[in-house]
Amino acid sequence: MFTIASLVADRSLRLRLLVSGAPGAVDEPVRWVHNTELLDPSPYLRERELVMTNGLWFQGAESAAEFVGHVQRAGGAGIVFGLRTQTPATPAELVDACRAADVALLELAVSVPFTELSRAAADAYAEQRQQELTRTVRRSDALADSVSRGGGVAGVLEVLGRDHPELETAVVDRMGRHLAGAALDDRECRRVAEALAAHPPPLDVRFDRRGPAAVFLCGALGGADAALICLTAMDQLDAGQRAVVEQAAKFVSLELARTQLAQAIEMRFSSELLDMVSSTSTDERLVADRLEGFGIDPEGWLTAWAIAVADPVSAASTSPNPSYPGAVDPGSVNPGSVDTTPMDLVEAVREFFVVEATPAVVAGGPQDVAVILPARGPDDDVTAMAKRLATSLGDGSGTGVAVGLGSVGTGVGTVRTALHQARETCRVLRRRPPGARVASFDSLGTYHMLLGLQDPATLRRFAWNVVGPIRRHDDERGSELEATVRAFLDHDGHWAQTAEALHVHVNTLRNRIAKIAELCGRDVMRTEDRVDLFLALRAIETADARDHRGFRGL
Structure with a gap:
């Protein structure tokens, strides 16, 4: 904005500074000029406006100090007294009042009308706006150039x-x-x-x-x-x-x-690639082309990881009435009941591999974040990197997330198996007690390895053949046979402990076990039948954890 000093410097205005006002007042910005002959112009005066007057208010004023006081309280920038033929000099009383109140006072020559001062103010304001606009446009161009580069x-x-x-x-x-x-x-x-x-x-x-x-x-x-x-x-x-x-x-x-748009496109391609890898009907050449697009050699050594937030209830899968996606009758699975992987976790995993300078395909699924990445060879131990990932994502100790590692193989043909292994390992690690939840598929128990090597369709058929009759009976009669057999297996076949856990009499438990044998043709007292029941119940969890399609789809 223009200032009192800049107006005085304009010789065409013939302004004379009589009182400079408070220190620095003449160099402070002036908002505008305001012409008035009111004794009290404060209701109409904005802060930092310069008051122009001929002093006609003197007729009703007790003293000039009254007028100056109103201007000062309204925050006016100063006073311009316009000389007239009747008033060829600025009244000494006004000069003294402005000096006493530290209000700037200027004198305008008789030959210069107030309109000239208004015009000068308008020109200064327009020039200032032009300069601001120019700076804004120049800065906008610089910002656009920076973003484009x-x-x-x-x-x-x-x-x-x-x-x-x-x-x-x-x-x-x-x-x-x-x-x-x-x-x-x-x-x-x-x-x-x-x-x-x-x-x-x-x-x-x-x-x-x-x-x-x-x-x-x-x-x-x-x-x-x-x-x-x-x-x-x-x-x-x-x-x-x-x-x-x-x-x-x-x-x-x-x-x-x-950046988000680029990430969304990359995420879409990552998800499509993971779907292609999981499908048995996908042409391996298409998978190879996609891997190359992510900077990964499709003919080199490859592996897969799965990452998920650790389950706070580590014993969920061993309770008499477990609450996991496969623990309900197939087809009754509500898609909304499956925990959704937060996008923040996907972004954090992707950022980790950027920092590690490792090309990787990262895609979020309903229960985990899947990763395909290159390995240095068949004996490449990626556990150290996986622990760094777990530490960066968790609470500093690596206990907040579970990271399952698949096997290392060469060529795209091995990636599908590695991905299944990684997801099965991650699912198991999520439900383990608090501790370091980073492990490879090979380090799991033998039944985990057995189930992890099967495809979801095969697991579903096997599980439904064994557990299906029990679930249908529970649905129709409101019984708790599946929860009973789970509890019996979890308590290693001990009748008294199982009955106590289920809060039933031992005879009631025996009747239930007999009914289970009648429905599915498996006697829990025979080792091979007990193995069938155990594997079928675990297969439900494994199959649904892999592709989350629900169990009744068969």
Whole structure:
């Protein structure tokens, strides 16, 4: 904006500064000029407006101090007294009043009308707006050029810093990850993430060491995905600074949207590739082409991993009435009841392999995150890398997630088996007691290996042939035969312990076991029949954990 000093410097206006006012007042921005002859112009006067008057209000004023006081209380930038033929000099009383109140006072020559001062103010304002527009366009071009050249979020902040070095900024996403800009510690990043999760998000976030910092929301494909943090309180930023940071926040949003779109495309191709690998009818040449697109040699050594959040109820699969996807009659599975893998976990796994500089296909499924990655050879021990992944995803000890590792093989023909092995291993590890949940398929028990080597359709047919009659009877009669046989096997065939766990009499338990034998033709007192029942119940879990199609589909 223009200033009193700039108006005085314009010789065509013939302005003379009589009182400079408070220190620095002549160099402060002036909002506009206001012509008035009211004794009290304060109801109509905006802050930092310059008052123009001929002094006609003197007729009703007790003193000039009264008029000056009204201007001062309204926050006026100063007073311009316009000389007239009747008043060829500025009244000494007005000069004294302005000097006493520290209000700037200027004198305008008789030959210069107030309209000339208004015109000068309008020209100065228009020039200022033109300069601001030019700077905005120039900065917009620089920001667009940075984004188009792949400068990313850091490039946006670099452009902002060149134009406004006094503004210290940073970008933090909704997961509390520092993306670019001024260094923030983990606690400060968490504060930003908490602010983004609030509804509505606050204008400021308070840091312990730095105090309040302004929050500018950055949206991508929906919602506030990140925040551009200016390490200055919002109320300490002037309108121009806020406009500049808001402009930068829009380009950060654009960069986030571009990144998310690229990730969405990659995720789609990853999911399609995983589906192709899992299918027995897919041409291996198509799988090989897709692997090459991810930078993986399809003829080299390959392996597969599966990652999932560890189950907090480790004993769920051994309880009398387990709550897992396969523990209900096939076909009654509600897709919404299956835990959905958070997208944050998929992003975190993908970011891990980027940091490790390892090409990988990462895709999220209903219960786990599947990964296909290259290996150095048949004896390549990837356990160390898997433990690093578990540590980075968990609580620092690697106990928060389960990572199942498939076998290492050469060529795309081995990937399908490795993927099945990894998912079976991950499923088992999820339900183990707290501890390090990273293991290879080969390290599991023999029955896990046996089930992991079968395809889901085969497992379903076997399980339904054995358990199907029991489930139909439970559905029709409201009985608890499946829960009974599970409890009996979990208690190693001990009658008294099983009856106590089920809260029934031993004779009731014997009647139930007899009914189970009648329905499925398996006698739990015979070892081979007991093995059939045990494997069938575990096969239900394994088959549904692999492709989640539900058990009644046969």
